[in-house]
Amino acid sequence: MTDARKPQGDRLTEAEAIERAKQGDAEAFEILYNLHKRRVYSLCLRMTANTAEAEDLTQEAFLQLFRKIGTFRGESAFSTWLHRMAVNVVLMRLRKKGLALVPLEETIETEEESPKKEPGAQDATLEGSVDRLQLQRAIENLPPGYRTVFVLHDVEGYEHNEIAGMVGCSIGNSKSQLHKARMKLRELLKTSRAEKAIKP
Amino acid sequence: MNCAEFQRVLPETIEGGGTAEHQAHLISCPQCSGLVSDLNAISKTARLLRASEEPSPTVWNSIEISLKREGLIRQPLRARSVANRSAGGWSLAWLVPVAAGLLIGFGVIVYQRGPAQQSHVAEKVLPATPSRQVINRAGSNNNNDDQQVLEAIGSRSPVVRAEYAANLQNVNNYIRDAEESAQADPNDEEAQQSLMDAYEQRAMLYDMALDRSMP
Numbered sequence: 001m002t003d004a005r006k007p008q009g010d011r012l013t014e015a016e017a018i019e020r021a022k023q024g025d026a027e028a029f030e031i032l033y034n035l036h037k038r039r040v041y042s043l044c045l046r047m048t049a050n051t052a053e054a055e056d057l058t059q060e061a062f063l064q065l066f067r068k069i070g071t072f073r074g075e076s077a078f079s080t081w082l083h084r085m086a087v088n089v090v091l092m093r094l095r096k097k098g099l100a101l102v103p104l105e106e107t108i109e110t111e112e113e114s115p116k117k118e119p120g121a122q123d124a125t126l127e128g129s130v131d132r133l134q135l136q137r138a139i140e141n142l143p144p145g146y147r148t149v150f151v152l153h154d155v156e157g158y159e160h161n162e163i164a165g166m167v168g169c170s171i172g173n174s175k176s177q178l179h180k181a182r183m184k185l186r187e188l189l190k191t192s193r194a195e196k197a198i199k200p
Numbered sequence: 201m202n203c204a205e206f207q208r209v210l211p212e213t214i215e216g217g218g219t220a221e222h223q224a225h226l227i228s229c230p231q232c233s234g235l236v237s238d239l240n241a242i243s244k245t246a247r248l249l250r251a252s253e254e255p256s257p258t259v260w261n262s263i264e265i266s267l268k269r270e271g272l273i274r275q276p277l278r279a280r281s282v283a284n285r286s287a288g289g290w291s292l293a294w295l296v297p298v299a300a301g302l303l304i305g306f307g308v309i310v311y312q313r314g315p316a317q318q319s320h321v322a323e324k325v326l327p328a329t330p331s332r333q334v335i336n337r338a339g340s341n342n343n344n345d346d347q348q349v350l351e352a353i354g355s356r357s358p359v360v361r362a363e364y365a366a367n368l369q370n371v372n373n374y375i376r377d378a379e380e381s382a383q384a385d386p387n388d389e390e391a392q393q394s395l396m397d398a399y400e401q402r403a404m405l406y407d408m409a410l411d412r413s414m415p
Binding site: 023024025029030033038039041042045046054055059062063066067125126127129130131132135136139150154155156157175176178179182183185186189 | 210211214215231234235237238239241242243244245246247248249250251252253254255256258259260262263264266267270272273274
């Protein structure tokens with residue numbers, strides 16, 4: 001997404017909308033909101049797994065953005081700026097709720113979290129295909145720490161060094177959490193697929 | 201290299217592709233290659249979730265109200281041409297200033313009554329009934345105004361009408377609560393302020409509804 005894009009037919013480009021929003025133009029605010037609402041809301045929803053909270057956080061993220069829009073100088077892409085702000089709003093909320101984003105030390109894998117494997121048993125696979133809705137549900141069932149790193153890396157595309165900076169952990173810890181999150185998701189997806197196969 | 205050794209280095213293998221030894225194990229082991237394939241599929245599908253959800257329209261309404269309240273939104277740059285307004289639009293145009301004026305005026309009266317009652321409180325206790333009647337009358341007028349606004353907006357978009365109905369309901373509840381608090385304790389400045397805020401929110405909703413009902 002670049003600043004030159006035309007958001008709605010022949011209406012303002014993003015860059016024009018930003019300039020007009022700085023002047024307090026209502027239409028420009030709405031254009032910017034419509035351009036980015038899905039990405040911001042999806043991020044909030046994935047991270048919290050709660051619709052009402054995600055809407056509340058989306059509102060908060062956009063309000064913060066609009067309050068600070070006068071300071072935006074275009075050194076970074078507007079979308080990067082907004083999404084970083086949204087991530088911070090969500091992380092702040094999760095911290096306030098007392099949810100550990102990631103343990104400071106390497107996590108000790110509990111029996112529940114580690115993939116169950118019987119010795120000698122053939123490990124069923126997902127055959128390389130994953131249903132989007134099932135993945136969505138599986139993400140909701142991840143422990144918050146795993147979920148945060150997985151969403152930031154695999155959904156939002158942040159690098160481990162960025163995630164480490166945002167959540168306050170080491171790069172190694174971020175990598176480790178991501179791997180465990182993927183393994184846990186694989187287990188959840190296999191379980192869900194097996195349950196679906198049993199049901200007529 | 202066996203499966204246990206491979207799976208110990210799996211995170212690095214997925215991130216960086218792995219060494220020739222890792223690749224050789226992957227080719228020879230269907231179980232490990234199945235695992236890698238699954239993890240890659242999970243990552244690939246996850247990217248599709250990036251902007252997959254749509255927030256409800258009430259989110260923008262709430263943002264818009266907050267922006268107006270904080271003074272971040274000023275008059276839109278595009279001027280609305282008087283000539284372009286339809287007769288339907290004009291039939292409602294009187295409603296907003298009148299309703300907003302009535303609401304704010306009513307709020308000011310209630311607000312000013314607080315200190316007045318405070319000064320007379322030692323002389324006599326005012327009966328609560330008359331002011332409640334005034335509020336009830338105002339509430340009834342507000343209901344009529346609400347209906348007119350909703351009918352106007354409903355003619356353009358039933359979905360938006362439902363949003364506004366819900367928002368008006370919330371604001372009306374807010375006004376009712378604030379009125380009760382202000383009546384219970386006329387010296388409570390916070391309650392008076394809440395009441396004023398509630399009236400302003402309602403006036404803003406009318407304003408926004410009129411904007412949307414215009415062609």
